[in-house]
Amino acid sequence: DVKVTQSSRYLVKRTGEKVFLECVQDMDHENMFWYRQDPGLGLRLIYFSYDVKMKEKGDIPEGYSVSREKKERFSLILESASTNQTSMYLCASSFPGRSPLHFGNGTRLTVT
Amino acid sequence: GQQLNQSPQSMFIQEGEDVSMNCTSSSIFNTWLWYKQDPGEGPVLLIALYKAGELTSNGRLTAQFGITRKDSFLNISASIPSDVGIYFCAGQDSNSGYALNFGKGTSLLVTP
Numbered sequence: 001d002v003k004v005t006q007s008s009r010y011l012v013k014r015t016g017e018k019v020f021l022e023c024v025q026d027m028d029h030e031n032m033f034w035y036r037q038d039p040g041l042g043l044r045l046i047y048f049s050y051d052v053k054m055k056e057k058g059d060i061p062e063g064y065s066v067s068r069e070k071k072e073r074f075s076l077i078l079e080s081a082s083t084n085q086t087s088m089y090l091c092a093s094s095f096p097g098r099s100p101l102h103f104g105n106g107t108r109l110t111v112t
Numbered sequence: 113g114q115q116l117n118q119s120p121q122s123m124f125i126q127e128g129e130d131v132s133m134n135c136t137s138s139s140i141f142n143t144w145l146w147y148k149q150d151p152g153e154g155p156v157l158l159i160a161l162y163k164a165g166e167l168t169s170n171g172r173l174t175a176q177f178g179i180t181r182k183d184s185f186l187n188i189s190a191s192i193p194s195d196v197g198i199y200f201c202a203g204q205d206s207n208s209g210y211a212l213n214f215g216k217g218t219s220l221l222v223t224p
Contacts, residue, residue, distance in 0.1 A: 004154070031210065033211055033212075035214075040216065041216065042200070042214045042215060042216035042217055043155075043200070043212075043214040044113075044214075045113055045211050045212075045213075048211050058113070058211065059113045090154055090155070092154075092212075094210065096210070097210060098142055098143045098162060098204060098210065099210065100145055100157045100160050101145075101157075101202075101211075101212055102157070103147075103154035103155045103156070104154050105152070105153050105154045106152075106153070106154050
């Protein structure tokens with residue numbers, strides 16, 4: 001079974017803090033993705049990576065950056081957290097090409 | 113990414129009833145997928161469709177890839193209480209590194 005593990009289920013941070021969300025997958029997938037999920041808006045793509053040290057912007061990259069130093073790990077970074085970044089963050093991974101994405105259980109981030 | 117139109121937004125049905133939901137897009141996708149999300153969890157893949165016209169079943173679930181490649185539907189037969197959750201359609205194409213474009217979800221409630 002594919003396992004995508006997000007390091008925290010819940011996080012509470014203050015405005016202006018630097019926040020790291022970590023994601024690890026154990027299936028040797030090349031592709032990894034970060035989405036955020038908000039009520040009424042569905043899932044929106046923030047960043048994705050198709051190889052180590054490679055990254056591509058998704059639909060809403062502003063205010064975020066990512067790091068992929070190892071194949072199994074993809075980190076989402078909020079350089080200076082703001083209240084409008086309060087959301088559920090979902091990490092996913094897949095093989096290249098037409099391959100389904102497998103999701104972690106999400107990190108619910110609250111920025112106060 | 114492409115915006116998918118998923119309907120209905122929510123459904124409130126009785127146990128034993130059949131359910132139908134659909135998804136349309138303004139552009140063509142190579143792959144359609146259906147996911148289910150339980151509260152506090154990440155989306156879990158239900159069915160993946162890879163060919164126009166393809167009809168695939170997974171237990172009581174049946175999904176079809178539309179001939180135009182711009183739509184898909186999901187049917188659930190004889191619903192049970194554990195079918196409760198949010199169902200997402202997703203289209204996949206090569207333009208965004210095979211990231212998924214999601215619908216906004218259909219929230220399903222089943223009463224015993």
